[in-house]
Amino acid sequence: MLLIIYHVSLMYNSRAFLLKAPDRSGIFDLIHLWTHPWRMSLLFLISGVVTGILLTRQPPGALRRIRTRQLVTPFLFGVLFLIPPQMYVWLNGALGVHISLFDVFWHYVTLTPVRLPDGEQALLLGVQHLWYLAYLWFYTVILTFAVSAWPQFLPSLGRRLGTWLAGKRILVVPAVLFVLMKLLLRPNFPPTLDILNDWYSHAVYLTSFLLGVVMATRDEYWDALVATRKPALILALTCATGLSLLFLILPADEPEKWRTLFGRVLGGTFQWSAVVAVLGYAKICWTSENAIIAYLNRAVLTYYVIHQTVMLLIAYGLHQAGLLSVSSFIPISVATLAVCALSYELKRRLEMFWRIRNSALAV
Structure with missing residues (x-):
């Protein structure tokens, strides 16, 4: 849910994005x-736990293989x-390029550059928000090969991290x-x-x-998260x-190097303290099976894969009608969520249909 809100907000903030509101x-x-400093770290940690x-x-x-x-x-x-x-x-x-969706597909599949109004050419390459799936698969492959080669890798890593x-x-x-x-690392190897x-x-x-993988089956880590949830929440807030004061309120002529230095210190601290707070409070708030969360756990991959395309198409329709503005933020978010929900239900029913059909054929 937070990812949808974050990506919709990119059309209205000061950062570059595929489509910007006026x-x-x-x-x-x-x-x-x-949200950005900690959201993806939390997602990878949860993936590691699983x-x-x-x-x-x-x-x-x-x-x-799975x-x-x-x-x-x-x-x-x-x-x-x-x-x-x-x-x-x-x-x-x-x-401002006037090109049909069919032509975009053709340029995309054939790796043919598109000529831009300024005379430059753009090669349509990129994975956009889908990068997470590639990274997670890559980390899973590395881990599983490491465990195959060294069965004691995870127990050994868990013992070494136990003290720390x-x-x-x-x-x-x-x-x-x-x-x-x-x-x-970030100054020399910025995210690409x-x-x-x-x-x-x-x-x-x-x-x-890897933190998630190691923490998965060790109760002492989860007990420590619960015990530190309150100071983690205070530190995160x-x-x-501090980040808000540093980048949104202070005058723009403050020394850039000091702003960047303090921002990275605050961002790195925020990155982990928010994760600890979220996990610590979740551990004590949801101690039993929850039907809604169980349903969303099954649906989340569908939501993740399609949400940005759905969001941009809805926003582009509003843009063409002259209706894309700050007031459209909530409608776009709600409509994107609704389309994701309907898409998952359609996917679920199609899978159920094919299972029943295959079972009938087998009989």
């Missing part, structure tokens, strides 16, 4: 500052059918690590979302993923406030 607001920059649990139930090779089917199939589907409509919106809505993550250290040590990565050349992102997300 009017902007600093409120949408707050959405970026308050992977760690699955490794206790099946051998690494079997898990690798995850390949679960992740690569929707990734390829999205790259082939969901990215071209986003390129269509970008070319027509942001760059015991008690309140589970809040402090990873936060320091994320701050150091922002200070030392190119899986072969994205060293800072790999350092952050692979660390989050303090960092969020």
Whole structure:
């Protein structure tokens, strides 16, 4: 849900995006500052937890095959059918290129550049929001091969981290690590979302993923998260406030190097403290099976794969009608969520139909 809100907000904040509304607001920059530092780290950590649990139930090779089917199939589907409509919106809505959706598909599939109004040419390549699926598959492959080659890899890693993550250290040590990565790696290896050349992102997300894998079956880590949830929440809110003051309220002529330095320290601290707060409070709030969460767990991949394309097509329709403005933020978010929900229900019913049909044929 937060990802949909975040991506819709990109059309209204000061950051570059595929389609921008004619009017902007600093409120949408707050959405970026308050969610972006920790949201993907949390997602990779949760993915690591799931992977760690699955490794206790099946051998690494079997898990690798299952995850390949679960992740690569929707990734390829999205790259082939969901990215071209986003390129269509970008070319027509942001760059002023008058090109049909069919022609965008043709240029995309044949790797033929599109001529822009300024005379430059653009090659339609990219995976947009689907990069997460590729990264998660890549990390899963690395982990499963490591566990196959060294069966004691995870128990050994868990024992080594036990001292570093015991008690309140589970809040402090990873936060320091994320701050150091922002200070030392990010300036030299800025995020690119190119899986072969994205060293800072790999350092952050692979660390989050491995933390989740190690934490998956060790109760002492979860007890430590619960015990530190309150200071983590206070620290996260303090960092969020500091980031807001630093980038949205202070005058623009403040020394840029100091603003960047403090921003990275606050961002790295916020990145982990928010994760600890979310997990700590979730651990005590949801202690039994929840039907809504169980349903959304099954639906989340569908929502993830299609939401950005749906969002951009809805926004582009409003843009063409002259209705894309700050007031359309909530309608676009709600409509995107509704289309995702309907798409999942259609997918679920089609799968049920094919299972019943195959069972009938087998009989």
